[in-house]
Amino acid sequence: MRMHQQVLTIYSYDFEARLESMTSNDKVAVAFGKVAARTIRILGAGLGSNLPGRVARKLAPDVLSHLAGQSKKGVIAVTGTNGKSTTSGLLSSVLKTAGFTLIHNRQGANLVTGITATLVDAASWDGHINTDYCLFEIDEAALPLVAKETTLSVVVVTNLFRDQLDRFGELDTTAKLIEKGITTCKSPAILNADDPNVCQLVPENTRLFFGLDAAFCEVDSQKLQDESNPDCSQSMELSYCLKCGSEIVYDCFFYGQLGHWRCSSCSYKRPDPTIVATHIQLHAANSRFKLTDKRQNLSVEVKLPIPGLFNVYNALAAAACAVKLGVTLESIKQGLQNYSTLFGRSEKISLLGKPVLIQLIKNPAGASQTVKAVVEDSTARVLIAINDNLADGRDISWLWDADFEPLKAVKGTVIVSGLRADDMAVRMKYAGVEPERIICVPKLERALRQALNDTSPDETLWVLPTYTCLLELQKIVKTMGQSLAGT
Numbered sequence: 001m002r003m004h005q006q007v008l009t010i011y012s013y014d015f016e017a018r019l020e021s022m023t024s025n026d027k028v029a030v031a032f033g034k035v036a037a038r039t040i041r042i043l044g045a046g047l048g049s050n051l052p053g054r055v056a057r058k059l060a061p062d063v064l065s066h067l068a069g070q071s072k073k074g075v076i077a078v079t080g081t082n083g084k085s086t087t088s089g090l091l092s093s094v095l096k097t098a099g100f101t102l103i104h105n106r107q108g109a110n111l112v113t114g115i116t117a118t119l120v121d122a123a124s125w126d127g128h129i130n131t132d133y134c135l136f137e138i139d140e141a142a143l144p145l146v147a148k149e150t151t152l153s154v155v156v157v158t159n160l161f162r163d164q165l166d167r168f169g170e171l172d173t174t175a176k177l178i179e180k181g182i183t184t185c186k187s188p189a190i191l192n193a194d195d196p197n198v199c200q201l202v203p204e205n206t207r208l209f210f211g212l213d214a215a216f217c218e219v220d221s222q223k224l225q226d227e228s229n230p231d232c233s234q235s236m237e238l239s240y241c242l243k244c245g246s247e248i249v250y251d252c253f254f255y256g257q258l259g260h261w262r263c264s265s266c267s268y269k270r271p272d273p274t275i276v277a278t279h280i281q282l283h284a285a286n287s288r289f290k291l292t293d294k295r296q297n298l299s300v301e302v303k304l305p306i307p308g309l310f311n312v313y314n315a316l317a318a319a320a321c322a323v324k325l326g327v328t329l330e331s332i333k334q335g336l337q338n339y340s341t342l343f344g345r346s347e348k349i350s351l352l353g354k355p356v357l358i359q360l361i362k363n364p365a366g367a368s369q370t371v372k373a374v375v376e377d378s379t380a381r382v383l384i385a386i387n388d389n390l391a392d393g394r395d396i397s398w399l400w401d402a403d404f405e406p407l408k409a410v411k412g413t414v415i416v417s418g419l420r421a422d423d424m425a426v427r428m429k430y431a432g433v434e435p436e437r438i439i440c441v442p443k444l445e446r447a448l449r450q451a452l453n454d455t456s457p458d459e460t461l462w463v464l465p466t467y468t469c470l471l472e473l474q475k476i477v478k479t480m481g482q483s484l485a486g487t
Contacts (some may be wrong), residue, residue, distance in 0.1 A: 029060035033120035049109035053117030074153030090318035094335030143181030211273035268314035284377035367402035385469035410434035415445035
């Protein structure tokens with residue numbers, strides 16, 4: 001039964017007028033796109049998450065605008081380097097718990113064609129859409145393009161780390177792309193207060209901040225103390241003050257460049273976040289924390305069914321957006337706790353009777369945090385699969401910036417696979433893993449079967465693939481009688 005609650009409507013939508021804006025070309029484009037998607041799935045050629053969007057856009061260039069415009073309450077965008085898929089998945093769970101209907105690019109196709117394909121798939125054959133919200137994970141570079149074609153009611157920015165340097169270049173380029181997307185629609189922004197690269201964005205816009213409260217953190221205090229010096233973090237991004245250009249320094253440091261920061265020269269410092277996590281406890285399979293809305297002085301205890309401090313941040317981002325949309329803390333709590341993992345993002349399955357946890361890795365900060373989650377699990381076995389295809393990023397120098405050193409404490413072998421298995425084997429050697437424990441198996445299916453053979457039923461195999469390895473893994477898993485989420 002729909003939960004009735006007061007919801008902040010950021011933009012007003014004339015639903016009937018939007019329906020009438022669908023042209024005959026749009027309707028033809030939707031029909032052809034739906035046929036393309038069905039054909040792809042029947043032939044087993046993929047998920048139909050991109051090509052149908054290309055087909056539709058070729059026939060009707062404005063189809064994205066006309067479809068998304070039919071949403072009753074608006075379009076929500078989630079962007080940033082890491083955590084887009086998980087944050088949007090968590091937010092989807094929260095909004096559904098609160099009684100809203102959604103269209104969500106759950107499969108993670110986050111370019112313009114993928115977002116269009118998602119809408120085409122959700123539309124009726126004559127191009128009608130009936131939904132409260134469109135919720136889209138959007139690639140940082142695609143955000144300005146999507147913002148030109150539809151009104152973004154709110155934009156969530158998770159973090160900004162180095163990622164695919166051959167594609168994005170330096171961080172200021174990515175930041176400018178995100179700023180352009182937000183300012184195009186003058187969208188309210190939900191920003192990570194602990195990331196100086198994020199919280200200094202769009203100072204003229206309406207902003208809501210989320211972050212961790214160090215005073216109440218119960219995350220292994222010794223580890224946080226060891227990492228309190230930014231020079232200790234291989235994935236640290238140098239950040240500079242928006243006001244005077246001086247380097248940022250930290251009073252409390254979590255990971256990457258996330259922490260309680262301030263300018264080394266002037267009075268500019270981290271903004272006080274409205275949505276806060278305290279009393280954080282990290283476990284091998286889940287996380288616990290207290291979620292507080294400071295404006296209402298209300299708190300709830302949350303048990304998140306996925307591990308890692310990075311996922312606490314993802315949950316905070318989702319919660320902050322939900323608060324902005326008027327969702328109650330109780331609905332947020334239930335939605336976070338009922339979350340089902342997305343494709344390859346802390347996804348748990350069973351293969352040959354063995355527990356398997358799959359976590360995509362693609363850049364230094366994300367990989368480093370995943371490794372921390374692995375070593376929290378005393379039963380962990382490890383398979384790392386690295387490709388350097390276009391979708392992964394051709395530049396694999398990030399492997400040397402990621403903190404793989406803790407893996408030397410994992411028992412048993414560390415199996416490496418993929419097109420760059422040899423490079424990963426060398427990285428493992430320099431990380432301190434004994435050469436006799438490093439097993440190089442370039443063919444992913446062979447590597448997976450060997451890893452499963454080495455894993456007992458009371459252990460967990462952690463599989464850490466790059467993106468195209470994850471796609472290959474999805475096909476392999478199907479031949480073993482299992483399916484990954486959304487496939």
